[in-house]
Amino acid sequence: MALLEIRNLRVAFPTAGGLMTAVDGIDLHVDQGEVLAIVGESGSGKSVSMLAVMGLLPPEARVEADVMRFDGQDLRVIPARARRRIIGKDVSMIFQDPISSLNPSFTVGFQLTEVLRHHLGLSRRAARDRAVELLTAVGIPDPAGRLTTYPHQMSGGQCQRVMIASAIACNPRLLIADEPTTALDVTIQKQILDLLSDLQIRTGMGLIMITHDMGVVAETADRVMVQYMGRKIEEADVLSLFSTPAQPYTRALLAALPENATGTRLPTVGAMAKQEAGHGR
Amino acid sequence: MAADPILLAENLVRDYHGGSLLTGRKVTRALKGVSFRLDRGRTLAIVGESGCGKSTLARILTMIDPQTSGRLTIAGEDVDIARARPGRSLRRKVQIVFQNPYASLNPRQKIGDALTEQLYLNTDDSAAQRRDKAAAMLERVGLSPDHARRFPHMLSGGQRQRVAIARALMVRPEILVLDEPVSALDLSVQAQVLNLLRDLQDELGLSYAFISHDLSVVRYLADTVMVMNAGEVVESGPRDAVFGDPQHAYTRRLFAATPSADVAAIRARLARRSA
Ligand SMILES: Nc1ncnc2c1ncn2[C@@H]1O[C@H](COP(=O)(O)OP(=O)(O)OP(=O)(O)O)[C@@H](O)[C@H]1O
Ligand SMILES: Nc1ncnc2c1ncn2[C@@H]1O[C@H](COP(=O)(O)OP(=O)(O)OP(=O)(O)O)[C@@H](O)[C@H]1O
Ligand SMILES: [Mg+2]
Ligand SMILES: [Mg+2]
Numbered sequence: 001m002a003l004l005e006i007r008n009l010r011v012a013f014p015t016a017g018g019l020m021t022a023v024d025g026i027d028l029h030v031d032q033g034e035v036l037a038i039v040g041e042s043g044s045g046k047s048v049s050m051l052a053v054m055g056l057l058p059p060e061a062r063v064e065a066d067v068m069r070f071d072g073q074d075l076r077v078i079p080a081r082a083r084r085r086i087i088g089k090d091v092s093m094i095f096q097d098p099i100s101s102l103n104p105s106f107t108v109g110f111q112l113t114e115v116l117r118h119h120l121g122l123s124r125r126a127a128r129d130r131a132v133e134l135l136t137a138v139g140i141p142d143p144a145g146r147l148t149t150y151p152h153q154m155s156g157g158q159c160q161r162v163m164i165a166s167a168i169a170c171n172p173r174l175l176i177a178d179e180p181t182t183a184l185d186v187t188i189q190k191q192i193l194d195l196l197s198d199l200q201i202r203t204g205m206g207l208i209m210i211t212h213d214m215g216v217v218a219e220t221a222d223r224v225m226v227q228y229m230g231r232k233i234e235e236a237d238v239l240s241l242f243s244t245p246a247q248p249y250t251r252a253l254l255a256a257l258p259e260n261a262t263g264t265r266l267p268t269v270g271a272m273a274k275q276e277a278g279h280g281r
Numbered sequence: 282m283a284a285d286p287i288l289l290a291e292n293l294v295r296d297y298h299g300g301s302l303l304t305g306r307k308v309t310r311a312l313k314g315v316s317f318r319l320d321r322g323r324t325l326a327i328v329g330e331s332g333c334g335k336s337t338l339a340r341i342l343t344m345i346d347p348q349t350s351g352r353l354t355i356a357g358e359d360v361d362i363a364r365a366r367p368g369r370s371l372r373r374k375v376q377i378v379f380q381n382p383y384a385s386l387n388p389r390q391k392i393g394d395a396l397t398e399q400l401y402l403n404t405d406d407s408a409a410q411r412r413d414k415a416a417a418m419l420e421r422v423g424l425s426p427d428h429a430r431r432f433p434h435m436l437s438g439g440q441r442q443r444v445a446i447a448r449a450l451m452v453r454p455e456i457l458v459l460d461e462p463v464s465a466l467d468l469s470v471q472a473q474v475l476n477l478l479r480d481l482q483d484e485l486g487l488s489y490a491f492i493s494h495d496l497s498v499v500r501y502l503a504d505t506v507m508v509m510n511a512g513e514v515v516e517s518g519p520r521d522a523v524f525g526d527p528q529h530a531y532t533r534r535l536f537a538a539t540p541s542a543d544v545a546a547i548r549a550r551l552a553r554r555s556a
Contacts, residue, residue, distance in 0.1 A: 016430045042439030042470045058434070096438045097381065141332070153299050156380040156461070157331025179438065182464040183380065185494035186538040188331050212439075212467035215540030218547050239551065243544045253468055254542070 002029040003174055003206040004053065004091075007067035011048050014060055022048045024230035030174070033204045035197075037217045037238070039253065040227030046210045047096055050176050054093055055083055070174065089119040089170045096178040096210075098163035102151040108135075108162050109147025112169060119170045134165040139191050156183040164192060168199060174206045175199075181216065193220055214254060218242060226250050286354075287456060287488050288319040288342065293351035295337050311337040313512040314351065319456070322482065324489040326499040326520070329509030330531065335492045336380055338509075339460045342490060343377040356455065373403050376449040378442075380460040380492075385445055386433040392419075392444050393429030399451040418447045423473045439466045446474060450481065458490045463498060475501060496539055500524060508532050 011023040023045040030036045038046050052063050053075065068075045070091060075083070095101040103111060112134065113127035122130060128147070135143035138161040151159055160183040167175060177196070181189040197220060200207050209220060217224055217238065224241045226234040226249065234247045245251045295312040311334045319325045327335050340346040341353065347363035354360065356374055360367055379385040386395060396415035400406050406414065416426040422443040433441055446462060459478075463471045475498065481487050493499050499506060500520065507517040508529060516529040527533050 013435065015435065017427060040467065042467045043437045047437060100381070149299060153297065155332045155336060161331075183461060184331055185329070185535065186496070186540070187534050189494075190538045190540075212471070213540070214468070214542045218542040219540045219550065239544065239547055242542065242547055 001031075001072065002069075003032050003034075003071060004208075005029045005067055005069045006049075006053070006065060009049055009052060009065040009068065010063070011045065011052055011057065012062045014062075019062075021230055023052070026227070026230075026232055028225065028232075030206045030208055032173070032206055033200060035200065035207045035209060035220055035222045037221035037224045038208065038210045038227060039212060039214070039217060039224065041229070041249075042212075044227040045230045046227055047178055050093065050178060050208065050210065053176070054087055054091070056093075088115070090172055091174045091176070092167045092170065092172040093176040094164055094167045094178060094180045096182075098156075098160040098183070101163055102159055104151055107148050107150055108154070112147075112162070112166055115166055115169050130169070131165075134169055135162070137195055138162070138165045139188055140165075157185070157188065160184060161188075161192070168196075171199075171203055172205060173203075174208070176208045176210075178210045179212070180209070181211075181213070189216070196220070226253070285321045286318040287321045287356055288490070289352075289354040290318070290342075291316050291352040293338070293341060293353065294349045295334070295341060295346070296349045297337075311512055312341075312348075315509070315512075315514055317507055317514065317517060319488050319490055320504075321455075321488055322486040323504045324482070324491055324502050326503035326506045327490060327492045327509060328494060328496070328499060328506065328535065330511075331494075333509045334512045335509060336460055339377060339458050339490070339492060342456075343375050343458050344372060345377070369403075373452050374455045375458065376452065376454040376456070377458045378445050378449045378460060378462045386441060388433055390432075391429065392431055392433065392436070395444065396429070396448055396451055399448060403452045414451065415447075418451060419444075421450075421477060422447045423470060439470050442466055443470065443474065446477075453485065454487070456488045456490065458492075460492045461494070462491070464493065464495060471498070478502065496524075496535065508535075 006026065006028045009023055009026045010021070012019050012021045026045070026049050040046055048057065051057050053068065057063060065076060070086060073086070109128070109131055112131040113124070116122045116127040116130055117124070131147060132143045135146055140146055140158060140161055154162070164180060181192055184192060193216065196207060199205055209216070211217060221238045223235065223237050225232055226247065228249050234250050241250065242254070245254060293312050293315045294310065297309040297311055299307045299309055315338060317325065327338065329335055341348050344360060344362050344367050347361065352359065355371065358371060393412070393415055396418060397411040400411045400414060415429060419426055419428055424440060424443055428436065428440065436444065442462065449457060463474055466474060478489065479502070482489065491502060503520045505518065506520050506523040508515050508523070508531065510531045516523060516527070516532050523532065527536060
């Protein structure tokens, strides 16, 4: 049974120019122990669709879906109290903006131990030990010393790693990671990706990885979903996607890797997709 | 072309006084004597491990924070903001695109106002001119004039990052310090922004100090590369030299860890997993 199942998700926002459709009928499922990567154009609704699952969109957002189920429970009708038990514990999310998801007025240690005490009922002492363990796992130097620092006293990548530590603190069954390694250099990115796959193998966690880095997709995903203007335009297992991409947009995405760049200008996906669409189909 | 340094750093040191009443005062030396030069019209890429001091350096170069010691010269002027406030024209010359586009945009200010404000403060343009310039700049970074009416929270991560870049460019700076400007962008937008940065450099002779951990981006844009580790410069030189023959162990590790997107590597990983 799918851990998370979504059918025909639609999200729209009222804007000055009228109702704007951000997500236009997305189907998605992820199983236990599976890694689903979501890639796609900036503004194509990747973050918005996952925030809809978490119930974290602003109140003016119009969210509709035919199915939205986590572990058999209907997230559309679930009472707020039951949702709070699931969200943050069984389902957690690494947000695209790690720095503003940390509370600037509390120390890193306090924020981590709060999560552990609240969701897992750990004692102060046990929570502190676990917090140090988590900071070590995400590669923060001097983890015990770091417990007393505030977010603004840390670098961008350190904040992002604290956010990751907090998202995996309660061994979630589903982790939604929205561009989790953008602020990290490749050596630490590798450590984080290894940590996530280790967790996923050990605990059977399902993982949804939103990323624009095709290298990260290649190194982590089982299945890949490509989104474009609020729609899913392609879905395939990772090997097929890279070896035989079906859509012009996907092909353009692979060709736009700066490492594939020839000459002095990078091909832009828009230009290439248009060009291809003109020729083929 | 005779080399013309627009930015010169000699032995820059930066200490943070952290800690609290409980833990006592604690000094973190985030920069331990950093020296480099940036020539006019050129791009210096700064790479290095998370926490090695890149953003700290960026804040000093853009006159947001003072150096603890060391010498900084921008466009021929000695700068030490702890001693003397830099003039307005000098400030305008150096703009920054922050690592975190969320925190750098005022949540209560519409995008259009964030852009025109820069012109209002720094030029004599009329309101209509300001609006036109803002709309044109939004288009150059791949957004539409319609985005001007939105608040930051109504934009996706990549859209916000492009607004931050547009805002920095509004006042026609001479030096742009970019702190991971494209790391949150998908490849199509990334290519568009990188092309834009190149075009502007050709048109206006802009100089870039470009912080990035993405080596393929660095290779595309940089003339010189500087590698930092724990507050120190451990390697620097022309791009091709650093890429062709990395000297420092950290630089080599960086190259080795870059994920590969080729099909053989994917096959190997899947085989390992099912084993
Ligand atoms: N509160 C809001 N009001 C109006 N429009 C919004 C709001 N939040 C998001 N949007 C719009 O919805 C669309 C989808 O946004 P989303 O954040 O999901 O994009 P994304 O695919 O995550 O892009 P990125 O890769 O840039 O992060 C965008 O066009 C964005 O401008
Ligand atoms: N306000 C502060 N008070 C105390 N320490 C700080 C402060 N700001 C940064 N630091 C520390 O200084 C060091 C350098 O931080 P900096 O933000 O310059 O790193 P960075 O190279 O930009 O890293 P990243 O790639 O993760 O963004 C880090 O160890 C950080 O914890
Ligand atoms: Mg997003
Ligand atoms: Mg930084």
